[in-house]
Amino acid sequence: xxxxxxxxxxxxxxxxxxxxxxxxxxxxxxxxxxxxxxxxxxxxxxxxxxxxxxxxxxxxxxxxxxxxxxxxxxxxxxxxxxxxxxxxxxxxxxxxxxxxxxxxxxxxxxxxxxxxxxxxxxxxxxxxxxxxxxxxxxxxxxxxxxxxxxxxxxxxxxxxxxxxxxxxxxxxxxxxxxxxxxxxxxxxxxxxxxxxxxxxxxxxxxxxxxxxxxxxxxxxxxxxxxxxxxxxxxxxxxxxxxxxxxxxxxxxxxxxxxxxxxxxxxxxxxxxxxxxxxxxxxxxxxxxxxxxxxxxxxxxxxxxxxxxxxxxxxxxxxxxxxxxxxxxxxxxxxxxxxxxxxxxxxxxxxxxxxxxxxxxxxxxxxxxxxxxxxxxxxxxxxxxxxxxxxxxxxxxxxxxxxxxxxxxxxxxxxxxxxxxxxxxxxxxxxxxxxxxxxxxxxxxxxxxxxxxxxxxxxxxxxxxxxxxxxxxxxxxxxxxxxxxxxxxxxxxxxxxxxxxxxxxxxxxxxxxxxxxxxxxxxxxxxxxxxxxxxxxxxxxxxxxxxxxxxxxxxxxxxxxxxxxxxxxxxxxxxxxxxxxxxxxxxxxxxxxxxxxxxxxxxxxxxxxxxxxxxxxxxxxxxxxxxxxxxxxxxxxx
Amino acid sequence: xxxxxxxxxxxxxxxxxxxxxxxxxxxxxxxxxxxxxxxxxxxxxxxxxxxxxxxxxxxxxxxxxxxxxxxxxxxxxxxxxxxxxxxxxxxxxxxxxxxxxxxxxxxxxxxxxxxxxxxxxxxxxxxxxxxxxxxxxxxxxxxxxxxxxxxxxxxxxxxxxxxxxxxxxxxxxxxxxxxxxxxxxxxxxxxxxxxxxxxxxxxxxxxxxxxxxxxxxxxxxxxxxxxxxxxxxxxxxxxxxxxxxxxxxxxxx
Ligand SMILES: Nc1ncnc2c1ncn2[C@@H]1O[C@H](COP(=O)(O)OP(=O)(O)OP(=O)(O)O)[C@@H](O)[C@H]1O
Ligand SMILES: [Mg+2]
Numbered sequence: 001x002x003x004x005x006x007x008x009x010x011x012x013x014x015x016x017x018x019x020x021x022x023x024x025x026x027x028x029x030x031x032x033x034x035x036x037x038x039x040x041x042x043x044x045x046x047x048x049x050x051x052x053x054x055x056x057x058x059x060x061x062x063x064x065x066x067x068x069x070x071x072x073x074x075x076x077x078x079x080x081x082x083x084x085x086x087x088x089x090x091x092x093x094x095x096x097x098x099x100x101x102x103x104x105x106x107x108x109x110x111x112x113x114x115x116x117x118x119x120x121x122x123x124x125x126x127x128x129x130x131x132x133x134x135x136x137x138x139x140x141x142x143x144x145x146x147x148x149x150x151x152x153x154x155x156x157x158x159x160x161x162x163x164x165x166x167x168x169x170x171x172x173x174x175x176x177x178x179x180x181x182x183x184x185x186x187x188x189x190x191x192x193x194x195x196x197x198x199x200x201x202x203x204x205x206x207x208x209x210x211x212x213x214x215x216x217x218x219x220x221x222x223x224x225x226x227x228x229x230x231x232x233x234x235x236x237x238x239x240x241x242x243x244x245x246x247x248x249x250x251x252x253x254x255x256x257x258x259x260x261x262x263x264x265x266x267x268x269x270x271x272x273x274x275x276x277x278x279x280x281x282x283x284x285x286x287x288x289x290x291x292x293x294x295x296x297x298x299x300x301x302x303x304x305x306x307x308x309x310x311x312x313x314x315x316x317x318x319x320x321x322x323x324x325x326x327x328x329x330x331x332x333x334x335x336x337x338x339x340x341x342x343x344x345x346x347x348x349x350x351x352x353x354x355x356x357x358x359x360x361x362x363x364x365x366x367x368x369x370x371x372x373x374x375x376x377x378x379x380x381x382x383x384x385x386x387x388x389x390x391x392x393x394x395x396x397x398x399x400x401x402x403x404x405x406x407x408x409x410x411x412x413x414x415x416x417x418x419x420x421x422x423x424x425x426x427x428x429x430x431x432x433x434x435x436x437x438x439x440x441x442x443x444x445x446x447x448x449x450x451x452x453x454x455x456x457x458x459x460x461x462x463x464x465x466x467x468x469x470x471x472x473x474x475x476x477x478x479x480x481x482x483x484x485x486x487x488x489x490x491x492x493x494x495x496x497x498x499x500x501x502x503x504x505x506x507x508x509x510x511x512x513x514x515x516x517x518x519x520x521x522x523x524x525x526x527x528x529x530x531x532x533x534x535x536x537x538x539x540x541x542x543x544x545x546x547x548x549x550x551x552x553x554x555x556x557x558x559x560x561x562x563x564x565x566x567x568x569x570x571x572x573x574x575x576x577x578x579x580x581x582x583x584x585x586x587x588x589x590x591x592x593x594x595x596x597x598x599x600x601x602x603x604x605x606x607x608x609x610x611x612x613x614x615x616x617x618x619x620x621x622x623x624x625x626x627x628x629x630x631x632x633x634x635x636x637x
Numbered sequence: 638x639x640x641x642x643x644x645x646x647x648x649x650x651x652x653x654x655x656x657x658x659x660x661x662x663x664x665x666x667x668x669x670x671x672x673x674x675x676x677x678x679x680x681x682x683x684x685x686x687x688x689x690x691x692x693x694x695x696x697x698x699x700x701x702x703x704x705x706x707x708x709x710x711x712x713x714x715x716x717x718x719x720x721x722x723x724x725x726x727x728x729x730x731x732x733x734x735x736x737x738x739x740x741x742x743x744x745x746x747x748x749x750x751x752x753x754x755x756x757x758x759x760x761x762x763x764x765x766x767x768x769x770x771x772x773x774x775x776x777x778x779x780x781x782x783x784x785x786x787x788x789x790x791x792x793x794x795x796x797x798x799x800x801x802x803x804x805x806x807x808x809x810x811x812x813x814x815x816x817x818x819x820x821x822x823x824x825x826x827x828x829x830x831x832x833x834x835x836x837x838x839x840x841x842x843x844x845x846x847x848x849x850x851x852x853x854x855x856x857x858x859x860x861x862x863x864x865x866x867x868x869x870x871x872x873x874x875x876x877x878x879x880x881x882x883x884x885x886x887x888x889x890x
Binding site: 313479482483485486487488490491493494496497498500501502503504505506507508509 | 692694713714715718719723724726730731732733734735739740742743744746747751752753754755756757758759760801802805
C-alpha cells in the first residue's frame with residue numbers, strides 16, 4: 001500500500017474527493033450569497049434553509065408523489081425560487097433603505113421559521129435519498145474508486161458556477177444587473193424595471209441554493225437542519241473570499257473544501273475547525289478577504305436609535321432601585337427557578353446589548369462566551385473541587401480572554417461582516433466543545449456542585465442561591481449602567497454614530513470597540529458561569545448558534561440600545577420557553593416570527609417604543625405651539 | 638509667508654489613485670504656520686481627497702506628508718488629532734444620537750483625562766461642563782444644548798461641528814466646505830467664527846464661496862484635476878487667465 005506523508009494514498013484521494021464535493025457546495029452557496037448581496041445588499045441568512053428546502057423538496061417529490069431525481073432537479077428549485085420571489089416582494093423590499101443588519105436579522109428569522117416548521121413535520125433526524133439509477137456505481141481510476149454520482153456533482157457544480165459567472169459578468173443581462181447595483185436610477189431611466197430585476201435576482205439566488213440542495217440530497221442525509229451548519233461554514237468562506245467578486249466566491253469555495261479534505265486526511269481532529277482558522281489568518285493578513293477589493297458598502301441609516309436624551313442620573317437610580325426591589329420580592333409570587341433563569345439570561349442579553357446596542361457591533365456569536373464560561377466554571381467546580389466564587393471567576397476570565405482574541409480579529413470588519421465573523425468563531429468554539437475531552441461531548445458536564453460561597457454560604461439552599469443570583473445580576477447590570485453612562489460609554493455611542501468623525505477627534509476607535517467587546521464577553525461569561533452553578537450542568541446548547549440567536553432575539557424584542565430592553569426581552573423569551581414548551585418546534589417558529597415582526601414593524605423594541613411614545617407625548621404640546629406661532633407669523637406677513 | 642523651511646503641513650509628490658484614476662496627482666503643497674489658507678477648484682478637483690490624505694482618512698498611493706517637519710505619512714487618523722491636526726467633514730458630521738451638549742463634551746474628554754474613564758460621570762466634572770457651556774454660548778447653541786444633534790437644522794449641524802472641532806483647540810484646523818448648505822445670515826456668522834478661530838492657529842479651508850475665500854484667506858491654492866494649478870493671494874490668483882478658464886467650464890456661485 002502506498003502512503004503519502006504517512007497517510008495511505010487511497011485515504012488521501014478519498015478525502016480530497018470529499019473535500020472537492022464539499023467545496024462544490026460551498027462554491028454554489030457562496031455564489032448565490034454573493035449574487036444576492038451584490039444586487040440587494042442583503043446577507044441572505046435564509047440561504048441554508050432554502051438549500052434544505054431544495055433537498056426536502058426532492059425527498060417530498062419522491063416519497064409522496066413518486067417523482068424522481070431528474071424532475072426534482074428542475075421542480076424543487078423552481079418551487080423554492082418562487083417562494084423566494086414572494087418573500088422578496090412581501091418582506092425584503094421594505095428593508096432596502098435600512099442598515100444591512102436588518103436584512104440579516106429578517107432572513108435569520110425566516111430561516112428559524114422554516115427550520116422549525118420542517119422539524120415539526122419531518123422530525124430532526126436525517127433521511128436517506130437514494131442515488132438515481134443512471135448514476136449508480138462508479139469507476140476505478142487506478143489510484144482510487146470514483147462513484148459516478150460524486151463525479152456528476154462535481155461536474156454539475158462546475159457548470160452551474162461557471163454558468164452563473166458567465167451570465168453575471170459576460171452577458172447584457174449581467175451588465176444591467178451590475179449597472180443597477182451601481183446606479184439604480186440611471187438604469188431605471190433606460191426603461192429597465194429595477195424592482196422586478198431585483199425580485200428575479202433574489203428568486204434566482206434562492207433557486208440556486210435549492211438546486212444545490214437537490215444535488216446534495218443523495219450525498220448527505222436529508223434533514224431540516226442540514227442547511228444551518230453548512231451556512232455558517234459558507235459565511236466563513238464569504239469572509240475569506242470577500243463578497244465582491246463572483247469568481248472569487250467560486251474559487252474560495254473549492255479552495256476551502258480542498259483544504260478541509262486535506263486536513264481530514266492528515267489531522268482529522270482539526271477538520272471541522274480548519275475553515276475558521278483559515279478565516280482568522282485571512283482576517284489578520286488581508287482583512288478585506290482574498291478577492292475583496294471593494295471597500296465595505298456604506299451603511300444605510302440605522303433607525304433604531306432613540307431620538308430622546310437619556311434620563312437624569314436621579315431618575316435612573318430610582319428606576320434601578322425599583323427594579324431591584326421587584327426582583328427581590330418576586331419569589332413570593334413567581335417560581336424562583338424561573339426568576340433565576342430569567343435573570344441569568346437578562347444579564348447575558350444586557351452584556352450583548354453593551355456592544356450591539358451602544359457600540360452597534362452586532363455579534364452573532366455571543367453564545368461562545370456564555371457556553372465556554374459555563375464549561376470552565378463547571379470544570380473548576382467539579383473536577384478541581386474549587387469553591388463557586390473561584391469557578392465563576394475562572395469562567396468569566398476565560399470568556400474575557402476569548403472575547404479579547406475573537407474581538408481583536410472581528411473588529412477588523414464592520415456591520416454584516418462582523419456578524420459573520422463572530423458567528424464563525426462561535427461555531428469553531430462549538431466544535432471544540434464537541435470534541436474536547438473535558439467538556440463531556442454530547443452529554444456535557446453534569447452534577448456540577450454548587451458548593452459553599454466564600455466557604456460560608458451554602459448555595460444548595462434555595463434562598464441563598466436566589467440571593468446570590470440576584471446579587472450577580474444586579475451587580476452586572478449596575479456595572480453596565482455605569483459603563484453606558486460614563487465618558488467611555490459616550491465615546492462608544494459616538495463611534496457607533498460616526499466612526500471616522502470620532503477618529504478625527506482623536507479617539508482610537510478600534511481600541512474602544514475592543515475594550516467594549518471584551519467587557520461584554522466577560523459579562524456574558526459571568527452569566528454563563530452563574531448558569532452552570534445554578535443549573536448544575538454545562539452543555540452544548542449554551543455554545544450552539546441558536547443560543548446566539550436567542551440573545552439577539554431577547555435584545556431586539558426588548559429594545560436594542562435601551563438599558564432595560566434586554567431585561568424585558570429576556571423575561572419574555574424565557575417565559576415563552578417555559579409556557580410554550582409543549583409546542584415543541586413551534587417555539588422556534590415563533591422566535592423566527594418575532595424577528596420578522598420586530599424588523600418590519602417594531603425596530604425599537606418594546607422598551608424603545610415605550611420611551612419614544614412617552615417623549616412624543618411630552619413634546620407634542622410644545623411642537624404644536626411652535627407650529628401655531630409660525631402660522632401666526634406667516635399670516636401677519 | 639514665513640521664511641522658515643518648516644511648515645505646519647507639507648506634502649511631497651503626494652498622490653492618490655482610485656482604480657487607475659489619480660484624484661490627487663503628485664501634489665507638492667505647503668501650509669505655512671499661522672496662515673489662513675484656502676484650497677479652491679471645480680467639483681472633483683481632488684480637494685476633499687487632499688484633506689483625506691492630510692488627515693490620514695485615506696492612505697496615499699505615493700508621496701510623503703510632513704507635519705512640523707516630521708514625517709507623518711504612516712500615522713493613523715487619531716494620531717494626527719493627537720498632534721493637534723483636526724478636520725471637519727464636507728458632509729456634516731455630528732453624532733446624531735448624542736445631544737448638542739454631549740457632542741461638544743465629547744471633544745473635551747481627552748484633555749481632561751476622561752477619554753478612558755469607564756465608570757465615572759461627566760456631570761461630576763465641572764471643568765468639562767463649564768468649557769462646554771462657554772463653547773455653546775460662543776457658537777450660539779446654548780438654547781439647543783439638550784436637543785439631539787440629529788434633529789438640528791443643517792446650518793446648526795455645521796455650526797455644531799465647528800464648535801466640536803474647535804473644542805480640541807487644534808493648532809492646525811482643516812475645514813472642508815464649512816459654508817456648504819448655509820443660508821445668508823449663517824454665512825456671515827460662520828465667517829466671523831472662523832476668522833476668530835484663526836487667530837493663533839493655522840487654518841486650511843476648502844470653499845466654493847469666493848466671497849468667503851476673498852475675505853478670509855491670505856493664500857489660495859487652485860486645484861484642477863488632482864493637480865495644483867496656481868497659488869498666491871486672491872488678487873494674484875483671480876487675475877490669472879488659466880484659473881478663469883478652469884472655472885468657466887464649471888458654473889459656480
Ligand atoms: N473613495 C473614492 N473612490 C473612488 N473615487 C473617488 C473616491 N473619493 C473620491 N474619488 C474621486 O476623486 C475625484 C476627486 O474627488 P474629491 O471629493 O476629492 O473632489 P473635490 O475637489 O472635493 O470635489 P467637490 O468640490 O465636489 O467636493 C472625484 O472624481 C471623485 O469621484
Ligand atoms: Mg469635496
